[in-house]
Amino acid sequence: MRVLLFGRLADVAGWRERVLDVPPVALSALRAELAREDSALGEALAGPGVQAAVDQVLVRGEAILDGASEVAFLPPMSGG
Amino acid sequence: MRVLLFGRLADVAGWRERVLDVPPVALSALRAELAREDSALGEALAGPGVQAAVDQVLVRGEAILDGASEVAFLPPMSGG
């Protein structure tokens, strides 16, 4: 499973993309795993307005990652 | 003094521009003179939304034409 970070999340973590060989069962478990490795990233992921997309679909709250191939964490968006 | 008609006023009158050697003293007198010559034009000039400009300045109601060189009658405007 690929994990993608965008915007300031990638700056905080120092990486933009990572492949996990053993994917966590749920989004909350993935967040916990990332926070365990890097507390600054964990804090940033829990910050206001950070959304997650599983296989390019926005999810609210918890999501099961069984079979998911890509999870992206998206800080507050601003285009234009 | 030049008298200019625009839009449907010119269609009704059959002319767009005319020079008067002896200019009327006031706008109301000019309107009366034009209506006397051509009752259809007189009616059109009295129609809703018809404005007058004296020397390219919009006037409301009566205006003295002493020294004026151009009077234009403007039916409802629509650009764009």
Next chain:
Amino acid sequence: MIRLQTEILDVGALTAGFCADRSETGAVATFIGLARAEGGATRVLELEAYSGFTERQIALMVEEAIARFGLHDVAVVHRVGAVAPGEAVVFVATAAPHRREALQACDQLMDYLKSRAPFWKKEHGPDGARWIEPTGKDLADAERWDG
């Protein structure tokens, strides 16, 4: 820039020129009014202006919009003469620091042009010609900006 012209409006060149060399303008809004075929009912639109007076009346509208919305720049280019379906009748562009001001200024200028700028439009179709006058909605739209 305020300009009346009989030639076809080159909206690409007008847009590119208006956007060029701006370092502090965050927002450009443009509006392009096109002549519609109305399913064949309109063969040509004939546009008349009062040369000199029309430009000055538009300049007054533009000054008001610049003051109200804090614009950096405005362009109004309007066709006169015969306009075929699909051709541009008017090009309005506004430049402002931020988007809402640019868009609102464009909206106001178009409302004014529709019912308060000295233009007269005749629509020529297969069943003859008719003068187009502002609708009640056009008048109400322009009144939104009054007072």
Next chain:
Amino acid sequence: MIRLQTEILDVGALTAGFCADRSETGAVATFIGLARAEGGATRVLELEAYSGFTERQIALMVEEAIARFGLHDVAVVHRVGAVAPGEAVVFVATAAPHRREALQACDQLMDYLKSRAPFWKKEHGPDGARWIEPTGKDLADAERWDG
């Protein structure tokens, strides 16, 4: 047309192309967002998107605007990568039978792009870099169209 590109936006060609061959579109509104120099505080704007996802999220916004305003067509072209002051960041164009729908759709799409489209912007200046996030006003602007 929805497109992300690293190349400079040719707003003239985009405008001309969008207006071409329309016989029943009376109104085209465009919005062009330009990168500002901020008096020298911004040297370059760095724009990131989530390829594939970003285009699809924009497509949802465009579909909503088409349905709400009865649009004939929409174009959204957005820069990604490094953008210098004075260059266009985004080009939005809407085509509608009448002017208010075209202008309002442009307004809505820009509000959505500012706070709901998957883009991330970093401003590089002489004092370092900072991420730009939507302001409270940006969020409130987008909420105007909800519900």
